[in-house]
Amino acid sequence: NAGVTQTPKFQVLKTGQSMTLQCAQDMNHEYMSWYRQDPGMGLRLIHYSVGAGITDQGEVPNGYNVSRSTTEDFPLRLLSAAPSQTSVYFCASSSLEAGIENTGELFFGEGSRLTVL
Amino acid sequence: GQNIDQPTEMTATEGAIVQINCTYQTSGFNGLFWYQQHAGEAPTFLSYNVLDGLEEKGRFSSFLSRSKGYSYLLLKELQMKDSASYLCAVRDSNYQLIWGAGTKLIIKP
DSSP states (O other): OOOOOOOOOOEEEEEEEEEEEEEHHHSOEEEEEEEEETTOOOEEEEEEEEEEEEEEEOOSSSTTTEOOOOSSSOEESSOOOOOOGEEEEEEEEEEOSSSSSOOOEEEEEEEEEEEOO | OOOEEOSEEEEEETOOOOEEEEEEESSSOOEEEEEEETTSSSOOEEEESSSSEEEEEEEEEEEEETTTOOOOOOOOOOOOOOOOEEEEHHHHHTTOOOEEEEEEEEEEE
């Protein structure tokens, strides 16, 4: 069971470089999201999507772009990396299916640890 | 503004019981989640409460009082592997999750 797969697990960038964090899920989840996690702070939502072709901004979207061309994939692009973007990034997905059995719990990828020098 | 409060760190003894509290102030309420996160790993789902009362799942139980904006996670028969951070999150009226900063639980032998 693959679940949510994120790559790369570790990345070091120089200020100004761009890169893409990949995220794929095989659970046919409608909802996908990107979070960053910093010490002493709760998970902060960067961008999210409720289906292919639909994306929206979260709490901290500046400096990041996303797209959702398929149900399975939700890449996160850093346009011009800054030291403030040093963080651990998590991709997460959930089902939006209505029903008593569905809590809408999030399934997380393993995380991508990004350092910007 | 929206806010989730939980203690930063707690220490407990192997075999004992510990209660981790979470208070929240959010725009609307559509459920409260508890997640467990071991160091260097991703959060994993523990429990979900949407109605008042206690939900029990093995050694873990979660309680919710919507009128008080309060929840707790109760861990019984603590094991060393329970050493982790415990994250409280509330789904607001826009169905977005608001996260607490997490409680780091240290288990001592």
